[in-house]
Amino acid sequence: MNNELKATVAVRETLPTVFGYLGIGLAFGIVARAAGINSLLVTLTSLITYAGSAQFIMVGMFATGNSILAITLSVFLVNARMILMSMTVAPLVKHESLIKNVILGTLLTDESFALAMNKSNLTNRQLNFSWFNTVNLISYATWVCSSLIGALVGSYIQDPEKYGLSFALIAMFIGLLYLQIINDRALPLLLQAIVVLLVFGLVFVGLIFIPSQLLILLVTILSCILGVVIKNAFF
Known part of the structure; x- marks a missing residue:
């Protein structure tokens, strides 16, 4: 990472997490397909909900016959941490307009939050819409596409657990934690x-x-x- 806040720089700096999104998205698509959810619904889930860990929970609860209310409440509780993350990121982009802040907050994820925190260590605690939005859009597109591919591939995999696909999410967070620790000089x-x-x-x-x-x-x-x-x- 460097201290430049350009869209082209954001593309390069987001690439390491793209591979993580691919692994987790494929895993989600495969697991969801194994739970009996068709490829279209898997893709719509990623397009609309866009919440990695919460989507795994949704699939698990759906497969065990939980009510819509219970699933909705569980997803809200899991994603409530985004409120805290958004409050942390907000001061870094306070110079941007309200609509731009809303757009950034809508697509904020654990991974883009971690990237933003790492980047802010090099930019005197300042970020801009161009850099941050590029990170978010790349992450969003990768997640949706990998979920769809995973769902299509999942049609041919009967037991996804034996491949250890559920560990993909954990492995990605370990990598992001490491990057955050080594880059935070404050x-x-x-x-x-x-x-x-x-x-x-x-x-x-x-x-x-x-x-x-x-x-x-x-x-x-x-x-x-x-x-x-x-x-x-x-x-």
Whole structure:
């Protein structure tokens, strides 16, 4: 990454995550097809919902016969973290118009958020619409196309679990976490390591007592609060 905020630069900087989107999108399409959802609905799900982890949850709940209300609530809880991410990104693009901010927020994902945070470390905490929107559009198009391809391929795969496709999402987040840590020069490495271990611990304990759909949001909020407390107290 460099400090240039051009669309052409965004294309190059988004390419590493494109391969992650391809893997996860293919996995989603295959898993959804195995659950009995046809290729058209798989593609529409990615076009309209556009929420990787939430889409996997949707498919799982659909396959087990959950109600529409339960599925909708679960997807909302899982994606509620985007509210926090949008609040974090907003100051970086506050100079852009309201409509441009809405467009950026609509297509924001975990991956584009991570890229934005990494980029902001090199641009004095400033981003622009051209760079950010290019990142979002490439990510969106890749996700939709890979989901469709996965659904078509999934017609010939009866048991997607044996290929370990569900790990694609986890692997991508590990890579994004690594990039965020090595590029963020504003925070001490020790502090970042402590917060990461804290998140792991909270998730491990939380899974025992809290539904997984709600756990992501609660751990995100609690980790942010504890991270700020630890930073102010010891760093």
